[in-house]
Amino acid sequence: MESLKKDKTLKERKRGVRRDPEANRQLLIKATLDTIADIGITDTSVSRICERSGLSRGMIHLHFGGKDKLLTEAAQQFSAEYYAEMDRMTDLGLHSSPEDRIMAVVGADLSEVLLNPRSTKIWHAFRGIASSHPGIARYSSTQDHKLVDTLLEAFRELGEQNGYDPDLAEDATSGTLALLEGMWVNYLTDMQSFSREGAGALIRRFLGGLYPGCF
Amino acid sequence: MESLKKDKTLKERKRGVRRDPEANRQLLIKATLDTIADIGITDTSVSRICERSGLSRGMIHLHFGGKDKLLTEAAQQFSAEYYAEMDRMTDLGLHSSPEDRIMAVVGADLSEVLLNPRSTKIWHAFRGIASSHPGIARYSSTQDHKLVDTLLEAFRELGEQNGYDPDLAEDATSGTLALLEGMWVNYLTDMQSFSREGAGALIRRFLGGLYPGCF
DNA sequence: GTCACTAATGGACGATCGTCCATTAAATGT
């Protein structure tokens, strides 16, 4: 599968549009993420990235000005892709019940599209070096994003409808995200025995406890 | 504080017992963990570790046989220290109520002894490279340890006492650990605004939802 | 005091790191 990708790349470069800076930029970012997922961020070097992308070693400096900048852009793009997919999978039923909207977020986060070997490895690799790479740290948090507002709003609405303490919504939001973080860790630690359904059921159970009668 | 440690080390070597292989081993492991917490695991090299420990560059190969082995032993020791501290902080009241025992685990995990800048940075650094370092992966999980049994037993007892579904205990255990994982991530992401009390209260709230009338 | 033994040193080694740039190739403008 990997060598197939490489061949496709090379062929495109031989016959199609022969110079495409933007495509090469993207190719380098993708190669970076793939390399991190494959051999770990410690062994992800400029040479290895270029090798995988099929481009020459000078390209990174040309397009990004250095390895660190490339890493930062890769983290940014990876984060953006996560949220784009999350939006795509949850925006569909906007006028559904708060429970459904919340569980849609949970389900999306636990789905194979978002939670897979590649993404968990990359995600945790970036988080692991975030404390020493300020540029990357900006993209290794779930906490300051639209996603929080989505959940918060849904929980508020749910609480309002059923007469629960309004400030419960904040804890519910924060707790839901924390539970999901924990599930990702479980998945990373043991992909074999991880159950998406089990993880979803667990979170539903916790939320059902917080909002009795719902979920 | 750091140069002070170094001086102390040097002085000990000058006047006290002048050759102490085991002490140097420990010194190297400590220097490794400190370096990871300080400059990140990417920049943690043999030279940097030796520099910090005040020992010569050959020591790592002499005592551990290579950098990877040292890293693995450091991860192992770090993990062991975590569980030792956890035991120390929770074994005190063995015959107390299940709720208290559970919240003791939560409180310990959120206490400054276990949850601090150094430990979170090291923990996440190791986890970030775990997928590509099988030796380290063994020590980057909370899931296969005595701690699980402690919680499981307490939740079972709690369920029994109050007439709850016994299989709730497994979800409660797994969820509690997941929530704690999430709290560690929150702490790593934003140490300034993190509140230990808030985090503890949130978890208590979730558990109170699962076991109404308790917590 | 001498000898055997182990701990510890610090530099040599080849490999690889990330950066940079002179050169080549392709696209664009005239």
Place this chain on the structure above:
DNA sequence: ACATTTAATGGACGATCGTCCATTAGTGAC
């Protein structure tokens, strides 16, 4: 068609990587 501009190459560069080992220094036995 040729000149100009931009994309892309691939090797040179010094620095640093991790490993290894000949050497030195400290320790204990006799």
